[in-house]
Amino acid sequence: MTARLLDGKALAAQVRDGLRAEVAALADAGARPGLAVILAGDDPASAVYVRHKEKAAAEIGVLSRVIRLPNDVDAATVRAHVDALNADAAIHGILIQLPLPASVGDPRPLLERVHPDKDVDGFHPVNMGRLALGEPALVACTPAGCMRLLASAEVPIAGRHAVVVGRSNIVGKPMALLLLGANATVTICHSRTPDLAAEVRRADIVVVAVGRARLVKGDWLKPGATVIDVGMNRGDDGKLCGDVDFASAQAVAGAITPVPGGVGPMTIACLLDNVCRAARRALGKDQP
Ligand code: GUN
Numbered sequence: 001m002t003a004r005l006l007d008g009k010a011l012a013a014q015v016r017d018g019l020r021a022e023v024a025a026l027a028d029a030g031a032r033p034g035l036a037v038i039l040a041g042d043d044p045a046s047a048v049y050v051r052h053k054e055k056a057a058a059e060i061g062v063l064s065r066v067i068r069l070p071n072d073v074d075a076a077t078v079r080a081h082v083d084a085l086n087a088d089a090a091i092h093g094i095l096i097q098l099p100l101p102a103s104v105g106d107p108r109p110l111l112e113r114v115h116p117d118k119d120v121d122g123f124h125p126v127n128m129g130r131l132a133l134g135e136p137a138l139v140a141c142t143p144a145g146c147m148r149l150l151a152s153a154e155v156p157i158a159g160r161h162a163v164v165v166g167r168s169n170i171v172g173k174p175m176a177l178l179l180l181g182a183n184a185t186v187t188i189c190h191s192r193t194p195d196l197a198a199e200v201r202r203a204d205i206v207v208v209a210v211g212r213a214r215l216v217k218g219d220w221l222k223p224g225a226t227v228i229d230v231g232m233n234r235g236d237d238g239k240l241c242g243d244v245d246f247a248s249a250q251a252v253a254g255a256i257t258p259v260p261g262g263v264g265p266m267t268i269a270c271l272l273d274n275v276c277r278a279a280r281r282a283l284g285k286d287q288p
Contacts, residue, residue, distance in 0.1 A: 001223065001224070001251065001252065001253075001254070002250060002251065003227070003249070003250045003251075003252075003253035003254055003255050003256040004153070004254065004255040004256075005255075005256065005257075005258055006149050006152075006153050006226075006228070006255050006256065006257045006258075006262060007258075007261065007262075008145070008149060008257060008258075008261055008262040008263055008264065008265045008266045009261040009265045011148065011149060011152050011265075011266060011269075012145075012265035012266050012268065012269040013265075015148065015266075015269040015270075015272075015273065016056065016059065016060050016269055016272060019060050019269075019272055019273060019276055020060040020061065022276050022280075023060050023061040023062055023276060024061060026276065026279050026280065026283065027061065029283055030283070031092070031279045031280075031282055031283040032061070032062075032063055032090075032279075033062045033063065033092050033093070033272075033275045033276050033278070033279035034062070034063040034064070034065070034090045034091045034092050034093070034275070034279070035053070035057050035062055035063070035064045035065070035091070035092070035093045035094075035095065035120065035271075035272075035275045036064075036065045036066075036067065036085045036088075036091045036093070036094050036095070037050050037053060037054070037064065037065070037066045037067070037095045037096075037097060038067045038069065038078060038081055038082070038085075038094070038095070038096045038097065039066055039067065039068050039069070039097045040068075040069040040070075040071075040073050040078060040096075040097070040100050040101055040104065041069070041070070041071045041073070041099075041100065041101035042071050043099060043101075046097045046098075046099070049097065050066060050097055052268055053095070053268055053271060054066060056268045056269070056271075056272060057272060057275070060272060062272060062275055062276075063090065065091070067081055069081070071101050071103070072101070072103045073101065073103060073104065074103060074104065075104045075105055075109070075110065078096070078100070078104055078110050079109075079110060079113055082094065082096070082110060082113045082114055083113070085114075085118070086113075086114070086115045086118060089282075091118065092118060092120075092275055092278040092279040092282055093118055093119075093120030093271075093274060093275040093278050093279075094114045094115075094118045094119070094120065095120055095121050095271070096110055096111060096114065096121070098170075111123045111124060112124060112125060116138070117138075117278060117281060117282070118278055119138050120138055120141075120271060120274035120275050120278055121138075121140060121141065121271075121274075122137065122138045122139045122140035122141070122144075122174065122274070123140065123169065123170070124138075127139070128169070128173075128174065131174055131177050131178070131181075132177055134181055138274050138277065138278065139174060139178065139270075139274075140170055140171070140174040141266075141267045141268070141270040141271045141274065142170065142171050142175075142209075142230060142263060142266075142267045142270075143171055143174040143175035143178050144178070144266075144270040144273075144274075145263055145266025145267050145269065145270045146175060146178075146207055146228045146230070146263060146266070147178050147179075147182070148266060148269075148270065149228065149257060149262070149263070149266060150205070150226065150228070153226070153255055155205065155226045155255065157179060157182040157183065157184045157205065158182060158183035158184065159183065159184075159185070160184050160185070160204035160205055161184065161185050161187070161202055161203055161204050161205075162176075162179040162184040162185070162186050162187070162203060162204065162205040162206070162207070163186075163187045163189060163199055163200055163202065163203035163205070163206045163207070164176045164179070164186065164187070164188050164189065164206075164207045164209070165189045165190075165196065165200065165206065165207065165208040165209065165210055165215075165216065165243070166189075166190065166207075166208065166209035166210040166211075166230070167188055167189075167190045168209060171209040171230055172188060172190075172209055173188075175207050175209065176188050179205070179207075184205065187199055187202070187203075191210075196220075197217075197219075197220040200216060200220040200221065201220055201221065201222055202222065203221075203222060203225055204222065204225055204226065205225065205226045205228070206221070206225055206226070206227050206228070207228040207230065208227070208228070208229055208230060208231060208242070208243040208244055209230035209231065209243065210231065210243050211231060211233065211243065212231070212233070212243055213231070213233035213234070213235045213236070213241050213242075213243070214233075214235060214241055214242070214243070214244065214245040214246075215231075215243050215244070215245075216229075216243060216244040216245065216249065217245045217248050217249070218245060218247075218248030218249045218250070218251055218252045218253075219248065219252070221249060221252045221253055223252055223254075224253070224254035225252070225253050225254060226253065226254055226255045226256075227244055227249055227253045227255070227256040227257065228257050228262070228263060229242035229243055229244040229246075229256070229257050229258075229259050229262060229263065230242075230243065230263050231243030231244070231259060232259060232260070232264060240259065240260055241259055242257075242258075242259030242262070244256070244259075246258065246259065
């Protein structure tokens with residue numbers, strides 16, 4: 001068997017095309033969606049991610065503003081920027097690019113300072129809590145993108161066994177909650193899971209987000225399983241690769257996301273979707 005490719009690049013382009021008309025309509029109604037990104041420090045990967053976000057926003061008419069702060073910035077300065085953006089009616093979404101430099105200390109108080117209605121990353125405890133309760137929420141972009149990939153490929157979720165490898169607040173936990181919300185039976189695996197291969201082998205859907213190059217092998221998979229690879233690593237061979245060993249997995253899986261061109265583009269498309277959602281909500285609130 002050769003797995004069907006889940007083409008995130010094509011789906012993301014489709015999502016962005018759909019949003020373009022919505023952005024124009026919101027702009028006509030006086031709420032052109034606006035995204036502000038706080039980029040602190042000189043992490044090269046973060047600089048690349050933020051450039052991609054700016055470009056994607058501009059392409060569909062979303063206003064984007066990047067606040068660049070030095071490597072030795074303190075928490076009070078970042079907090080003051082967040083407060084100003086919370087109060088700025090032209091900005092509907094605020095994103096603090098992670099990781100923040102060490103000079104800032106614990107990032108959590110800053111992430112919690114972002115108003116939940118502008119939290120387009122879905123990292124605020126209010127949004128995570130709403131997601132856990134099954135209430136409408138701004139949902140973290142990468143797991144939201146994974147769900148859209150599954151929906152677009154018409155992968156059945158209800159009643160299926162989903163295994164999420166990785167328990168990060170950004171991907172693993174919200175991913176598990178989304179799959180649970182779609183009525184999957186969900187197992188969350190992590191570094192202390194004794195027999196990871198055995199857990200993965202039970203999965204109809206496996207989502208891997210651990211940041212370890214080619215960790216999951218083809219012979220760990222149930223034949224026909226759907227594999228969503230969130231990883232983005234540089235392998236020993238210097239090539240960009242995911243957390244799944246694509247060559248061996250492709251021969252066993254029913255469907256699989258490539259790296260690059262799978263989950264990555266969906267993250268940005270879902271970020272823009274969240275900005276539009278926040279703008280729509282702000283417009284609703286402005287109306288009498
Ligand atoms: N750094 C790596 N991924 C992300 C993300 O999804 N959001 C933010 N804010 N920072 C990140």
